[in-house]
Amino acid sequence: QVTLYGVIDTGIERVNHTNAAGDAVTRMPTLTGTLPSRWGVRGTEDLGNGASAVFQLESQFGPDTGAQGQGGRLFGRQAWLGLRGSFGTLSIGRQSNMTFHALVKTDTVGPSIHGVTNMDLYLPNARSDNALAYNGVFNNFIVGASHSFGRDANPAGFSGPSATNCPGESAADKRACRQTTALLGYDTGTWAVFTSWDKQHGGAGASNGLTRSADQERRRVISGYYLRGAVKLGGGYIKRDTVAGSRQESGLYFLGASIADRLWTYDVQCAHLDVEASPNDTTLYVARVIYHLSKRTALYGTWGYVRNRGSAAIAVDAGGTVGRGLNQSGQMLGVRHVF
């Protein structure tokens, strides 16, 4: 049983202070609207005894130009095969890792154009190449782990947060670009708490200064949500620790609320990034409203405001830029269709 599915989500955004001169721009975003645009194929085969084979091939594209995402990969979002049973799911390939699973239910705006994921560009790209993963659910307990032999290749010479040029799998330097992540959660459906741990090694030529295999980037997430009627609260804390020559630590806090009925969804979120021993902290505020034309089609408006202190330069919009130390506001009107 194979399903062809997808999302097209785009619109027009306006954002000010995109450079030191403070220039504003009006454009169609490349990376996302409320969700990144994609198409994919997924399937399940019943193997008997409650077991099944499952797979997912998912391709991101930008509806602005029609180009592939993730540095020009065909199936840059997901390319994995797994076996599922009462024991959980064991999967292999390029796939989301545990940092993704710790955030997906608690970040109430998700990989939207304005949202907490802009404050750490790894978060909307929390997937690993060359990875073995395990996910299981046992009486509300969520457990998971992944190990990658080389976390992120760079098929087309592209450089960006979704293709960090750390292919690893080096015989001479076995640690290079390895990544291990783990997850523990408790999810009742009404409320949940999650905690994850994520360690990436660097490698020659890798982005973000992680150019040696001894370099490390670690993220720990504590997050949760609470659901009551039409209201959902979700928040968390992400501790990031980068050891590449010197050491840099930061903490990212986020809290959001959603109110949903059949026709309308209202979201607010705020987030704060506290860079240790630095004045370069950033605070983000997001508000979003979605009007559902049908189950699969919606119109939306989203507004974001980021306050960059010191020389911080975190853009309010996914894939955007901001003048160093400048505050920035962004607005977007868009349309989303799921097929």
Added chain:
Amino acid sequence: QVTLYGVIDTGIERVNHTNAAGDAVTRMPTLTGTLPSRWGVRGTEDLGNGASAVFQLESQFGPDTGAQGQGGRLFGRQAWLGLRGSFGTLSIGRQSNMTFHALVKTDTVGPSIHGVTNMDLYLPNARSDNALAYNGVFNNFIVGASHSFGRDANPAGFSGPSATNCPGESAADKRACRQTTALLGYDTGTWAVFTSWDKQHGGAGASNGLTRSADQERRRVISGYYLRGAVKLGGGYIKRDTVAGSRQESGLYFLGASIADRLWTYDVQCAHLDVEASPNDTTLYVARVIYHLSKRTALYGTWGYVRNRGSAAIAVDAGGTVGRGLNQSGQMLGVRHVF
């Protein structure tokens, strides 16, 4: 309701005088046969009250090598989402613009290997990135308009008429790579007239010499068709006006006739490009015959002859080359399948 569809159309072409030495070549074309090869996904969702959500993701490929078209874009032909109702269709994304809509019913050979679209390589690529478009039909009146915030990106370092490296959406230079097009037509089904207007701005690094945002290329189309029984006549005039440093104007005239029955389609077309204040004019003659094996599969032969005066160098075949000032003839035998 999602449909997977496509066209494979290829064959063997022969063309002479491909260079100054006058060498001929026999090959499989990359860009087209009678139609460019493609696959895509399109869908419609009924939203009630006569409204619907519609989308199209369309990917061009060359059956000669299996490579993607439009400079390596996945969905380089179409990547848009729209809302349709009695008001018309409002759509957003990479999509055909009004120059396309003014020509599609009046150019009787279309983007065929030999045809008028070879005389202005923008014509078979009359689509825009980052575009909002409106199309409506009211009592035979056809109206449409599009605006692009950046008309043509270049995902893979490719250079060609279908990826002209004008991504625009620049905060510092707001006019860069913007494009606006408009359409007015009257179409009875038996006869129609169309007129369109198309203005492109240049940008840093853009192809065709349009390297500054003040540079402009404008095209105006007047076209029409007349249908009587098995015979269709179609023709038009395209005024092109390029202002990039100096100014260059040209006029492109085309006229064609098709005769179709259940098994056979016969097409002839002639076109003339008149470059103002220049001896470098070009005249094209095309003849084509299609034999329909079924509704979806056809064999065809096509013949083209181009007469390049002065130092004109317009190739008779899509994607081809010709020695400066040389005449050129081309033949192709091909097969086409629509799925």
Added chain:
Amino acid sequence: QVTLYGVIDTGIERVNHTNAAGDAVTRMPTLTGTLPSRWGVRGTEDLGNGASAVFQLESQFGPDTGAQGQGGRLFGRQAWLGLRGSFGTLSIGRQSNMTFHALVKTDTVGPSIHGVTNMDLYLPNARSDNALAYNGVFNNFIVGASHSFGRDANPAGFSGPSATNCPGESAADKRACRQTTALLGYDTGTWAVFTSWDKQHGGAGASNGLTRSADQERRRVISGYYLRGAVKLGGGYIKRDTVAGSRQESGLYFLGASIADRLWTYDVQCAHLDVEASPNDTTLYVARVIYHLSKRTALYGTWGYVRNRGSAAIAVDAGGTVGRGLNQSGQMLGVRHVF
């Protein structure tokens, strides 16, 4: 009638002696497991009188990173359209050539991570761009031929055995990158013999030293299989003759056996490459076991050992490397799903 189909096949491999220092590596392979991962669309249309139109568009990807194969081509495995009837199949596009058809039933491990195809990297890439092909079956006789006007383009600047930068179709140098292949076989279903002939011309910038159109690489295959109950024997001989400046000849022998029941398949294969007038000979041993979880899903283990004499450097695994003159062993545990 259009079918969306595919294979995902991956796992973890270990291989030693990957470089002069003798370093081992553990990784997910990019190119294959037991089969290269792929997705595709194929279709058939009944044209009446026993004739049909057939096509195949097939895209290879690496489940390790989600990237496209064959140098970044969308449909790098197959992109062809054909007409089929009692006369056989006439097809056009990028497609497998006769060297592939001579080996597909007789190489009992196929393009597996460990197998004879590693000893001549053309063998798992025996397909041609810009090709016309004919295949027919008449009373157990198998006949076929193909001609390519330019055997292998290089869409994305990639260099490797599957994109050898020989696009050909040159007006000035008509022989450049042409390829002709032919096949004759006799196949009863219980036993078969095949023989093929394959000649490639070089071109400016082409890989493997074939940089002039006068350069040639020729391969002749004699192969066969014998099936008795659950046991299949398959083997053959491939004579390779490279004339690029100097001349190099080699002979590649392979022999394998498979035993299959409903749940298990056991394969062994050995191969020997004899490079003429050279001590750089190589011998390969392969053993593989497949456990079928269902008709479409299987687990497998495969083991290979290569003995490189002199300064030979043939890797035991597809896409791998080995220190010059070093022996090498590789193991892989994997999972395969066909949809």
